[in-house]
Amino acid sequence: MDGQAERPASGGENGAIRKRLPPAERRQQIIDEAVRFFAEVGLEGKTRELARRLGVTQSLLFNYFATKDELIDAVYEKVYIGRLSPDWPERLTDRSVPLRYRLLAFYTEYSALIFEREWMRIFMFSGLDGASLNRRYLKHLGDVILHPLLAETNALARTNTPPKMEDVWNLHGGIVYIGIRQHIYRMPEPPKPQEEIARAIDKYLLFFGIDPGD
Amino acid sequence: MDGQAERPASGGENGAIRKRLPPAERRQQIIDEAVRFFAEVGLEGKTRELARRLGVTQSLLFNYFATKDELIDAVYEKVYIGRLSPDWPERLTDRSVPLRYRLLAFYTEYSALIFEREWMRIFMFSGLDGASLNRRYLKHLGDVILHPLLAETNALARTNTPPKMEDVWNLHGGIVYIGIRQHIYRMPEPPKPQEEIARAIDKYLLFFGIDPGD
DNA sequence: AACTCTATTGAGCAGATGATCTTTAAATGC
DNA sequence: GCATTTAAAGATCATCTGCTCAATAGAGTT
Missing domain, CATH: 1.10.357 (Tetracycline Repressor; domain 2)
Known part of the structure; x- marks a missing residue:
């Protein structure tokens, strides 16, 4: 029903190869960008938009955080700690x-x-x-x-x-x-x-x- | 595809007959409740939830405001004025x-x-x-x-x-x-x-x- | 170069969401 | 009592959204 879906990575905007980071590093990268993203648009910011900014697929986020709430908790922790x-x-x-x-x-x-x-x-x-x-x-x-x-x-x-x-x-x-x-x-x-x-x-x-x- | 849809009014929670208000009055009622509602949950509050609180159908809101943004503008006006x-x-x-x-x-x-x-x-x-x-x-x-x-x-x-x-x-x-x-x-x-x-x-x-x- | 491991993608589901349009029924006038 | 008007409900659409899972491919090992 889609035919278009998401299409980030694999070259993307800049020529940087962005695939296959060590999990800890990728996780941190996601949190860092999530802080910027949610600070800008609010906690109702959409995961697809966040993924787009990261240059990864939206589904990847759920590989690192079981739910969006869990991601937001990580953002809170990073910001408050x-x-x-x-x-x-x-x-x-x-x-x-x-x-x-x-x-x-x-x-x-x-x-x-x-x-x-x-x-x-x-x-x-x-x-x-x-x-x-x-x-x-x-x-x-x-x-x-x-x-x-x-x-x-x-x-x-x-x-x-x-x-x-x-x-x-x-x-x-x-x-x-x-x-x-x-x-x-x-x-x-x-x-x-x-x-x-x-x-x-x-x-x-x-x-x-x-x-x-x- | 639904079979259930919305089902407010026509008696509802309290016995009050709430149908068919004069348009100006209904409009005001919607704005008043919207102020309370959006103040509580934020501007991303859903129109269905607002309608539920009002005891009317969600579609009725769009009879009085062409878009949700227009409703929010009315809320702003009411609050700031x-x-x-x-x-x-x-x-x-x-x-x-x-x-x-x-x-x-x-x-x-x-x-x-x-x-x-x-x-x-x-x-x-x-x-x-x-x-x-x-x-x-x-x-x-x-x-x-x-x-x-x-x-x-x-x-x-x-x-x-x-x-x-x-x-x-x-x-x-x-x-x-x-x-x-x-x-x-x-x-x-x-x-x-x-x-x-x-x-x-x-x-x-x-x-x-x-x-x-x- | 073939093999393995797993980070990442791609496709898609189920439910939600803003908005549209047709149908129903409450109030008004005759 | 009946017809007219229109406020409100009901049904539904297209798209969006969090989330799932099987398929793919990058990087290290042998």
Whole structure:
């Protein structure tokens, strides 16, 4: 009933011979492209289109992943894993360093990791989907980053209104929103994101009367 | 080849007679349900499922909307229209009122409008989709709200670092992020959103040395 | 060069999906 | 009560989509 079917590989667009990779390598190749693909079009992207971009047949995908959901799980894993470095909780609570520097260091590194189109979009797609990995990530973020950060702020706050968790979320959200604007809404990148992050942090510290050197 | 086909109406779940509404009313009913439906499952939600929720046949939808895209456009219109009240630019620049009150008034009203699951999620879905209405909305927001707001801040700022557009975006983003957490990531609602908004505003004003009474 | 192993292709199925068109029946006017 | 109008249902199409499986051919071994 078809007569045309798929027709990739065997020479294809470029002259590259793309057949018969070692399975581990092919699997990785598929995941890498799937991350780009799903980040661009969403999790409802079709396997045939993904296969076309890879220059392989659609059926090959199911040789490496039993179902599309399993492929998406691999994409989640690849994207979520390693996004929260395990040494941050320690560094954020190192009181030998002024809080301002700790915050600057954290958000400089963190924004470098998350202000990236693939991460931002897949995070948002999976969030809208209610993916459990997304919820776990946010809980983890709260536990190991934001909550400690509240404690650090509390330890230094000089105002009579004590810092609340919501204040930390506000700091965090204001910074993350830079990436949302850029990668979800595709607005132009702000001139100097690092500077905006620094200002957000200073705003936060000033509100609680925390000196830059504390 | 079917033998079963769709089978809604004619009594259905509840005893309500649902046939033969006036076209304008039916059209509105479809749009209303479509907003809820697409907000929940995304724009790739299937017309058959939407029809099932409405208790009508899938083919009826195409009696009111030529294509699914046309229905989605109607959803966009319903959701986006009236979200930015036209009198805000005026009220935001009324210098007889302290800036703090103007900001409080604006964000109290604005958050009441946008901290709503349907809006938040359809806005995000359409943003990820690159919908032109989404881009126009953000441009409009920048032009009629945020840019004037920068001018107002500038007029009152007492610090030597002048306010920048990015500062306004940071204020805005930090507030909007409250709704994102709640409706996109489905985290629990903060205890008192209004209070958090007030604190975000005060942080902003304090950073530029603007007195609450100014 | 023949042989083996298995990564990859090619063909196709079953169910889903947007859309079309004919038929049915609810409301209205006479 | 009957005819007319048209909202809604019912049937169905062409295509798409995730997935399966037998056939093919690339690369290493002998």
